[in-house]
Amino acid sequence: MPGAALAKGLKPKDAETKRTELTNAAPGDPRAAIDHLTRAGEELGDPELFLLAAERAYAEAERARDPELATLAEARALVAEDIGLYLSNQRNFVATDWQPVTRERAFELADHARTLAGEAVSLREAIERDRAAAEAERRRQAERDETPTERTKRELRPGTGLVIGGSAALVLGLGGLGLLGAGVALGQARQRDAEALVIPDQLDQLAELDRQGAQANTLAIVGGVVGGVGVGVGVALIVVGIKKRKAAGPGDAAGLGRHRVLMGGWIDRETGGLAVRGRF
Amino acid sequence: MVEIKLIVGLIVALVGVPDTNADCGEQVCLYGDSNSPGSWKPDSTMSAKQRQAEAKKHRKYKHVVLRVALEDGRGSVFVDGRYLATQGPHAERGVKPGKHEIEVRDGEEVIAVGVLSVGKTAKAVTLVVHVDR
Numbered sequence: 001m002p003g004a005a006l007a008k009g010l011k012p013k014d015a016e017t018k019r020t021e022l023t024n025a026a027p028g029d030p031r032a033a034i035d036h037l038t039r040a041g042e043e044l045g046d047p048e049l050f051l052l053a054a055e056r057a058y059a060e061a062e063r064a065r066d067p068e069l070a071t072l073a074e075a076r077a078l079v080a081e082d083i084g085l086y087l088s089n090q091r092n093f094v095a096t097d098w099q100p101v102t103r104e105r106a107f108e109l110a111d112h113a114r115t116l117a118g119e120a121v122s123l124r125e126a127i128e129r130d131r132a133a134a135e136a137e138r139r140r141q142a143e144r145d146e147t148p149t150e151r152t153k154r155e156l157r158p159g160t161g162l163v164i165g166g167s168a169a170l171v172l173g174l175g176g177l178g179l180l181g182a183g184v185a186l187g188q189a190r191q192r193d194a195e196a197l198v199i200p201d202q203l204d205q206l207a208e209l210d211r212q213g214a215q216a217n218t219l220a221i222v223g224g225v226v227g228g229v230g231v232g233v234g235v236a237l238i239v240v241g242i243k244k245r246k247a248a249g250p251g252d253a254a255g256l257g258r259h260r261v262l263m264g265g266w267i268d269r270e271t272g273g274l275a276v277r278g279r280f
Numbered sequence: 281m282v283e284i285k286l287i288v289g290l291i292v293a294l295v296g297v298p299d300t301n302a303d304c305g306e307q308v309c310l311y312g313d314s315n316s317p318g319s320w321k322p323d324s325t326m327s328a329k330q331r332q333a334e335a336k337k338h339r340k341y342k343h344v345v346l347r348v349a350l351e352d353g354r355g356s357v358f359v360d361g362r363y364l365a366t367q368g369p370h371a372e373r374g375v376k377p378g379k380h381e382i383e384v385r386d387g388e389e390v391i392a393v394g395v396l397s398v399g400k401t402a403k404a405v406t407l408v409v410h411v412d413r
Contacts, residue, residue, distance in 0.1 A: 010362075042370035045363030082356035082385055083363050095328045095381075096361020114387070 009097030012105070015046055023052065030060040031069075038076060046100040047083035047109050050076050054116055061123055067131075070124035077117035084110030159244030166237025173230020179223025186216035307392055309408040316399040318377075320407065324395040326381040331360055334378040338400075343374030345404040346396075348382065353411025355386040377402065384409050 022040045026033040034056045041049030054076035061069035087093050087106035101109060190213040197206050304310075308320050326334070348357045350366050357364045360380050365371045377400040384391040392409050399405075 039369065042363070042365040042368060047363075078354070078387070079356050079363075081387060083358075085388060086356070086358055086361075086363075086383065086385060091325070092358075092361060092383075095326065095331065097328075097331075098360070098362035 010044065010100055012099055012102050015044065015048075015100035018044060019046060019048055022049065030056060034060070034069075034072065034076075041076075041079070044100060045083065045098060047080040047087070047106070047113070048101060050080035050083065051109060051113055051116070054080060054113065054120070058116060058120055058123065061120070061127070065127050065130065067124045067127045070120050070127060074117045074120035074124070077113045077120060081110050081113035081117060084108075084113055157245065158248040159241035162237045162241030162244060164241075166234045166239075166241060168234070169230050169237060170234025171230075173227050173232070173234050176223045176226025176228070176230050178227075180220050180227050181223070183216045183218070183220025183223055187213050187220060190216060307410050307413045308394065309410075310396070310405060311408065312399065312402045312405040314399060314401045314403065317402045317405045318396060318398040320394055320396055322392070322394040324381075325393065326360075326379060326395060330379070331381070334380075335376065338376040338378040341377045341400060344377055344398050344402050345372050346375045346380075346398070347372045347404070347406045348384070349406060349408045350384065351408055351410045351412075353386070353391070355384045355391050355409075355411055357409075358383045358385070382407065384411070386411070 023037070026036045034053050037049050037053035037056065040046070041053060054073045057069050057073035057076060060066070061073055084101075084106045087099065087101060088103055088110055090103070093099065093103045093106070190209045194206055194209045194213070197209070199206065305320055305322060308322065310317055310320050312318065346359065346364075348359070348364055348366060350357070357366060359373060359375065359382055362373075364373055375398060377398045380396050380398065381393070382396050383393040391411050396405075396407060
């Protein structure tokens with residue numbers, strides 16, 4: 001029957017001897033040592049052993065960042081405080097033959113245990129905050145890994161700016177060539193219309209066709225200039241950009257196949273056009 | 281009320297004492313395995329002389345297994361000045377029949393204090409202290 005064999009009373013000096021034996025026999029593993037000290041504290045009703053268990057639990061909680069151990073440290077420290085406060089009471093102390101510590105030590109111990117219990121609560125809260133922050137960071141990182149922005153990758157690839165600029169110039173140039181074609185076509189159409197007129201009966205219409213023909217010629221000239229410069233500059237920039245990518249190495253060049261400029265066009269009796277599609 | 285009885289019954293079942301002859305006061309319930317497990321007198325204390333006299337008077341009787349369970353809160357239990365665990369392998373103590381001072385405290389707060397009179401025919405008694413009452 002637990003306790004019956006130890007019912008003859010306990011004095012501080014005897015308790016100290018037992019405590020030394022028990023602490024020397026404590027296992028090396030921190031958690032097993034905490035359990036050992038707790039059981040011994042329960043058997044002897046010794047607040048020093050509970051305090052030792054609390055201190056070990058606190059140290060291990062801090063090392064392993066384990067909130068459950070911090071809770072355990074708090075629980076053990078609270079028992080140590082209870083026993084310390086009980087024995088620090090004059091009436092309680094003199095009325096019992098079970099005095100594992102002196103009354104003076106009971107005072108000190110209760111105070112120390114109360115402080116430790118408070119620190120254990122703070123430690124647990126700090127560990128839980130750290131864990132929550134680490135978990136939030138882990139989630140953010142996972143989200144970033146799952147959906148990497150293509151834009152970031154593109155900006156890092158050398159020569160991309162030249163290819164984009166060249167493509168824009170090419171589009172502009174092709175637009176100019178379109179204008180050239182349209183101007184020439186319009187001019188030719190007005191020429192045919194003018195040759196079909198009966199002069200001098202349709203002299204007024206001839207003047208109008210002349211004006212339209214001049215506009216078509218202007219359109220063709222502007223289109224030709226813009227087209228020539230645009231296409232020339234665009235092709236040059238794209239070529240330089242692609243060379244730059246190739247020179248950067250296989251890793252960067254690997255993305256080259258995904259980045260291309262596609263050109264197309266259409267023409268019929270009434271309209272015509274060019275289309276440029278780019279992926280960079 | 282039915283719920284409270286069920287909870288107390290569960291505690292008694294867990295600590296292994298038959299639920300017979302319950303003597304339930306305002307805060308403390310006493311359970312035992314005989315017709316006269318004892319009685320609880322709240323707010324009473326015992327001096328060192330009274331404890332010694334009780335020990336001498338009942339020294340020839342066999343030990344009675346005493347357990348103390350706390351309900352709805354925490355605290356530490358002291359039986360005649362010695363700490364008694366409420367859980368684990370040291371959660372019971374052999375005491376002689378007669379009077380024993382019991383105190384339950386949580387830090388500075390004394391939750392319950394009184395004198396438990398253990399019956400001479402009892403083999404095991406359990407005191408259930410309702411911390412929140």
